[in-house]
Amino acid sequence: xxxxxxxxxxxxxxxxxxxxxxxxxxxxxxxxxxxxxxxxxxxxxxxxxxxxxxxxxxxxxxxxxxxxxxxxxxxxxxxxxxxxxxxxxxxxxxxxxxxxxxxxxxxxxxxxxxxxxxxxxxxxxxxxxxxxxxxxxxxxxxxxxxxxxxxxxxxxxxxxxxxxxxxxxxxxxxxxxxxxxxxxxxxxxxxxxxxxxxxxxxxxxxxxxxxxxxxxxxxxxxxxxxxxxx
Ligand code: DC
Numbered sequence: 001x002x003x004x005x006x007x008x009x010x011x012x013x014x015x016x017x018x019x020x021x022x023x024x025x026x027x028x029x030x031x032x033x034x035x036x037x038x039x040x041x042x043x044x045x046x047x048x049x050x051x052x053x054x055x056x057x058x059x060x061x062x063x064x065x066x067x068x069x070x071x072x073x074x075x076x077x078x079x080x081x082x083x084x085x086x087x088x089x090x091x092x093x094x095x096x097x098x099x100x101x102x103x104x105x106x107x108x109x110x111x112x113x114x115x116x117x118x119x120x121x122x123x124x125x126x127x128x129x130x131x132x133x134x135x136x137x138x139x140x141x142x143x144x145x146x147x148x149x150x151x152x153x154x155x156x157x158x159x160x161x162x163x164x165x166x167x168x169x170x171x172x173x174x175x176x177x178x179x180x181x182x183x184x185x186x187x188x189x190x191x192x193x194x195x196x197x198x199x200x201x202x203x204x205x206x207x208x209x210x211x212x213x214x215x216x217x218x219x220x221x222x223x224x225x226x227x228x229x230x
């Protein structure tokens with residue numbers, strides 16, 4: 001049976017990566033978390049002092065983009081691919097609130113997007129891939145056979161992210177997480193280059209009140225139907 005491309009887009013903390021991982025595992029496909037790539041570039045920019053609360057040096061970051069090597073390495077124990085920045089495993093560090101604060105301003109830089117989109121398209125050249133992000137169905141793979149657009153209320157999403165961070169032992173405040181979710185939504189949706197929007201042919205999926213199992217069943221069956229038609 002022919003392999004397809006599955007593009008999953010949507011607002012932050014809608015559970016895109018959870019469903020993408022489940023689908024990839026069930027189908028034997030590769031899963032790519034494109035948010036991790038934007039987060040790794042952000043971490044690089046923070047470490048170099050190109051971005052902080054008071055400034056963003058776009059030129060300096062753009063001029064050093066070719067010094068950023070991003071790779072995914074599969075972790076057999078965790079059963080997913082971890083993000084490496086110039087050979088260093090940064091999987092934990094890129095998930096902190098600090099990186100979350102700066103990632104949207106970095107992701108709106110055109111040269112950053114061009115570099116990462118080209119890498120993502122190369123990864124998906126042979127299909128058999130589930131990719132999640134903000135512009136996968138619109139820009140990276142406009143011809144993807146399955147496009148899903150995920151949404152849920154900001155409060156539900158903030159609560160999920162809050163619990164996730166607490167579970168990881170980070171000290172966080174719910175209101176701060178909610179503010180971050182809302183700010184990221186706004187920047188991601190209003191930016192000039194490939195803003196977050198639903199592709200015309202994407203299926204919208206609001207999981208505010210849906211359990212993980214039901215969500216997976218629905219999407220998996222949908223993907224199987226599409227694959228069956230290939
Ligand atoms: O999915 P995430 O929360 O880890 O993504 C982090 C940020 O990266 C998000 O605020 C927007 C940006 N992003 C993007 O602009 N395009 C993508 N394809 C993926 C993420």
